[in-house]
Amino acid sequence: MRISARAIPAFLGPVVGLLAVAEAYLDVAFAANAVAVWAPGVLLGAGIVLATWFPVAGALTAVACFPLGLLVGAPDIGGAGLIGLIGITAWAGWRLPWRRSLLVLAAAIAAGVVTSLLAGQSVWEGIFQPVILLPGWFLGVLSRTNGERAAELTRLAAALDAERERNAEAAVAAERTRIAREVHDAVAHSVSVITLQLGGLRRQLTDPLHREIVQNLERLGRQSVTEMRGLVGILREETSVSAPSLNRVHELIAEVEAAGLPVRLEVTGSRGEVPRLLDASAYRVLQEALTNVLRHSGGAPTTVTIGYAPSRVTLAVINSPGICSDKSDSGGHGIIGMRERVSLFRGTLRAGPSPDGGFAVHATFPVEVPA
Template sequence: MTMTRLRDVRLIPLVSGPLIGALAVTETRLDDYFGASATATWIWGALLGAGMVVAAWYPLAGTVIAAACLPIPVVVFGAPGVGGAAMIGLIGVVAWVAWREPPRRSLIASGAAALSFVSASIAGGQSWWELFFIPAILLPGWCMGLLARRSGERAAKLAELAAALDAEREANAQAAVAQERTRIAREVHDAVAHSVSVMTLQLGGLRRLLDGRPAEQEIVAGLERLGRQTVEEMRGLVGILRERVDGERPAPVPSLARVGELISDVRAAGLKVTLDSPAEPPRLPPVLDLTAYRVLQEALTNVLRHAGEVPTAVTIGYTEQALTLEVRNEPGRAAHDRAEQAVRRGGHGLVGMRERLTMVQGSLYAEAEPDGGFAVRARFPIPRTW
């Protein structure tokens, strides 16, 4: 497992859930506070850990499961109350739901969790102080999750701004090219074509002065014809340049909907590429769509740069939760050890891809294969609100 795989945020509840569950089970067995109910309340610890694991994919449902299990040891098994592991787990799952869900929904889920904890504590014979104490310790967890969510939203807005700036840069580059063609056309017409026309006229005058010298006249006449032909070709070139400028269209925005064009371009460059992608890809958020296109483009460019014209497979997959990209090439000029060294050094291409994926909370896996090939796999989570 590489470091990029460890960046998947769902690993937080997936790892902490079993740990908290094991801690809760251990607490009920080793702490005399639970008395005769200790053996039976291991079910409660298991449910607490399971709820946190479920929260990795369904934060609201996981929070409800984790909170609903709290009264079980008190109401069903007669335990005197809940333990410290439950408090730690509940703070964690409240922070998680505040990070992954909109504030209103996460606040309702956090309130339900606090109410469940308070009910279990009071049913166990503890004081009404729990009405104030438990919400007070859960509130910081909810606030931390909310801050993390807002930080992610700001990062998403920055990613949108970066995409807009990228599109604007491309538009400006196209405009600069158009302006340069206009300038070249003007220079060719006003300066070069004019000078050649004057030279051609002077050659015509020189030819007339050489009357009676047919050999020299033939040479000058040939130069005169060449001059006229050159002027005509220059005028045609000016017409082509101006026609392209007048008929210029804005460059299309990079999108996976144009993945066929990208594959055709790299095939024309000599790369043997196969594409496995749905015939009708779903509509994606603009920032995610642009980022995925750029990552795929960079991955294919890296294959050409480091492996050469080798068979390469591109696989694009879609689910309701995420978009996945895979670019895998067979062994080429780059040997297995060189590929591993490139990964460890972190070339500019991989760094750029990781930076783009970070902006959309995605993950990147890039590693040399045992057979000497190389694989790049990227995952782009699709926002649930899209």
């Protein structure tokens, strides 16, 4: 169990007070003036405890015990007082900036030396006290410096780790962008050219069977180009800080609600580890489905259900009667695009009129479960 540094003066103060009382009654040199010896010692202990929260005020209170002892007739500072004085100067050196702690040290030395000389002690006492107080103060300052240095090293290490992580993320984003550019500029372009050439070849063929074969190849080429462009879009989106994700579904719903579509969200299951590309594609499917509802439903209330399971992610967008199924994709490629995104992950998409006369979109994305 880690003990707070503040417990040091809180423990040392009562110990010094008890030692002062014991010294006053057990040392024969102080027996005649026991009260005059232990009273300043108790004040010293109280000052040390006060320094737990108020270092300067507590140190000055502790230092004041020596002139007080001289006034009430104490013959000497005493061993307990000297121990307490060393402790309070060390605590000031650790707790305060070194310039302020130096003032506490000077006050302690001045009080001890002046008190000893006024009490008739030898000059040696005036030399001895600074000599034993300086090491205590220096140890406190050294401990404070080492603690600040350790904290600074910890902060720098955390900053270096964060910088290293940012550099790694930037490198991954740059590589992903490069791959997306290569797929778009090289592969997609080549397949597009092949598809165009197949179209030209199909128009020159007269055999219906051959025309059908080439037409199927042409359709497959267009589908491949569409899928590659979808992958390129996902790769580029993943380089952005605001990459599409089902975690942002509340933002999406807020946007369509602001446009006039009332939406109720239901989430079932617990979201586990969802692959990033699948997560982005599921978000885009949901976005396209809500866009279709917003475009064609006239603001019909809509329910969005997201289901998480260990082996799949399911989406359902169901709106109340008011949308015509034959308008859901008129003049555009919304459902075709959704179907293509789902098919990339070997999922299923069902879009059509719901039993109550509305329109429903159901999408299932299989999630590969690690062995």
